[in-house]
Amino acid sequence: MTTPLTKADVERIAELAHLELSDAETEAFTRQLAEILAMAMRLQEVDTTNVPPTTHVLSRHEALRPDEVRASLTRAEALANAPDGTPEEGFFKVPKVLE
């Protein structure tokens, strides 16, 4: 079974995934993703009528806890790895989004 996957599909997926692909990458991914999806199409052989999807493999316990304030990272620590952070003011800086 083959999966029709076009260069345009790959470009659309890249846009959704926020990736900029070179022409060579787009070409390679079009071929490779088609091969991988052809393998994935084997799943269509399986009768899954009335089979629930797995959401948790081993749900044996409640994962609720009291909603209490606890120590966490300081603002300066949380901002320390930001490429353009301002620990003093407490902001992540990004390119302008509003005119």
Add this chain to the structure above:
Amino acid sequence: MTGPLPSFDAIRLAIAGGDTSAVDVCRQALDRIAAGDGRLNAFNHVMRERALQRAAELDASRRADDPRPLLGVPIAVKDNLCTRGAPTTASSRILESFVPPYDATVVSRLEAAGAVVVGKTNCDEFAMGSSNENSAFGPVRNPWDPARSPGGSSGGSAAAVAARFVPGALGSDTGGSVRQPASLCGVVGLKPTYGRVSRYGLLAFASSLDQIGPLALTVRDAARLLEVIAGADARDATTSPEAVPRYTDALTGDLRGVRLGVPSTLLADGVDAEVERAFLQARDTLQAAGATISDVALPHTVYAIPAYYLIANAEASSNLARYDGVRYTSRAPLDPADATLTAMYDRTRSEGFGAEVKRRIMLGTYALSAGYYDAHYLKAQQVRTLIRRDYERALGTVDAVLMPTSPVPAFPLGERLDDPLQMYLLDVFTVSANLTGLPAISVPAGFTQARLPIGVQLVGRAFDEETLLRIADSYERLVMWWKEAPPAS
């Protein structure tokens, strides 16, 4: 050095008794790494100062009856586990200068148990790969043959233990990433039950499949590491509250009454002849020592690879969305004329991620996108349920499923790099344990004619690592493959 390395208990007792010091043990490990890692590239970062300081603190606080189970034991951890103040890159350019402000729970637990974390091991980028060739910092080389892959994605951890740089290490296993490199490097590797070990501080790849696990020379040392890292953690809501047994107490060496199942149909084709021979020999050894062997049917496991790659990559595409140029160190330089938010996202991710990570993000995005979700992602999660039912049925009649860990021994670097699909097929025996959440262990089972290690794998019942470890340890006592060390450089 390729002589025998002392066990964790021998190291602990020697330090507690004053026969040696934690600093000496640590320095020897650092010296072995310095002498040998230029050849293997197993480490992304060696934490020399932090390790020596930590060892000195242990020497100052040690007692003759010191209760700390890993007192002074040097341990390496995979570079996708956060270490406070020390670089954590997941072998990706996008995290090249990331320094976490906190320790992963497993790192805190290792240190609380007296271990000395000596460094961060190389791996496939974001743990995505089966050969370690997807690292931004170059592949790790297999200590048994440096022209070959150590397996992946925890290849650095496996190579560091196999080369006797350190007696133990941690890796992460999403589709076999602890067990397969353990098999290819001739060491023990364990993937615990999903929820047995906290994932807090593990850079997420596929959250419903990821589990941190130990690598060591012997089953006993792997069991000791699991004792230390397992257990509930308020910071990971998927951890189980079930009590953590003393796994080392389960190692009785007794195989009588043990029932093992072999999925013969799964072994029918695609397994290397030497791997098959070693597997059958291991089966016969176990049988001769008192285990009963029967055939088990796992009819849906032939669909495990496609189900796995859809689910894992869907989760990966979501988890890796956080690397956006805002929070984690890397941001691509932007042309002032096009300095938009979208350009920042797109360019940062395109420059920061390697080819395999991009390929998987693309696949996952596709599987989750409108119009394809039901056909791919939902279908895969339904097949996952069927695979879980297969294992539930099988493990109702046997104590563990026995099969090879990898269909092939270590392969030459570069051999499979251009064909991602062929690389994915290598995970045929390992992905089911992640899809089902079940615990699984790989143990050395001999060598090929060319002296490349071969491993066998046992998959057991949820939260019953004790049975798995007991069988693996009993087998190890009969064969003692761990005493074989790779050639020195």
